[in-house]
Amino acid sequence: MPEEIYNSNIKNTRRPLFLTILCVLTFIGSIAGIIINTKGFVNAKEEVERISSGKAKTQLRNLVTKSDGTIERVTIGNLNVENYQKYCIGCIVSYILCLVGTVLMFRLKRTGFYSFTLGTFFNLITHFLLFGDNFASMGLSILAALAGFIFVILFGLNLKWMDEA
Numbered sequence: 001m002p003e004e005i006y007n008s009n010i011k012n013t014r015r016p017l018f019l020t021i022l023c024v025l026t027f028i029g030s031i032a033g034i035i036i037n038t039k040g041f042v043n044a045k046e047e048v049e050r051i052s053s054g055k056a057k058t059q060l061r062n063l064v065t066k067s068d069g070t071i072e073r074v075t076i077g078n079l080n081v082e083n084y085q086k087y088c089i090g091c092i093v094s095y096i097l098c099l100v101g102t103v104l105m106f107r108l109k110r111t112g113f114y115s116f117t118l119g120t121f122f123n124l125i126t127h128f129l130l131f132g133d134n135f136a137s138m139g140l141s142i143l144a145a146l147a148g149f150i151f152v153i154l155f156g157l158n159l160k161w162m163d164e165a
Contacts (some may be wrong), residue, residue, distance in 0.1 A: 002013045015108060019158045025107040026116070026151060030102060033095035033144070041088035044081045052079060083130045090126030091141070099146070103153060110162040113155050120148035 042046055097119030104112025126144045 003116055006085070015106070016158065016161055019105070019117055019155075019161060022151065022154055022158070023102050026098060026102040027106075027149075030095045030099035034092055037088045037091040037095065041085050041092070044084045045086065048079060048081050048084050078131060087130050090130075091123055094123040094126065097122060105158075105162065108162045110159060110164055113159060113162065117152050117153060120145065123148065 098116050099119075101112040101114070101116030101119060104115060106112075123141060127141050
């Protein structure tokens with residue numbers, strides 16, 4: 001008859017389906033963010049020209065409505081190739097932090113939540129440091145940050161399933 005050894009230190013916890021779905025979505029989003037920002041870094045000159053000309057269709061419009069109903073285009077004073085490349089590097093670091101956090105949370109490690117949260121805030125911090133607090137100029141980074149905040153809240157609801165160590 002074989003001996004069965006039970007180790008009381010190992011917690012046999014199943015990952016909830018909701019946490020699995022969140023991790024898969026975040027994994028895909030992080031990989032996409034890394035690819036998009038790498039492309040942005042390589043094509044920084046063209047991206048800066050496109051954003052500066054106001055022809056950026058994928059960005060939130062750099063437009064602000066005045067009180068009299070006319071539309072004024074907001075210009076970003078320090079938008080240049082060097083700053084845009086720095087911004088892309090900051091976003092890549094942010095998405096790598098989110099990716100590492102996602103993998104750790106998939107393995108039910110609580111430290112992954114902290115890595116993911118840091119990566120989410122790092123994206124906004126990078127934008128504020130390089131381009132200021134002009135929300136009209138933030139474009140997709142504000143949408144990514146809002147989605148990141150929603151995911152932080154959703155992951156926070158699943159902290160009870162994750163191990164401390």
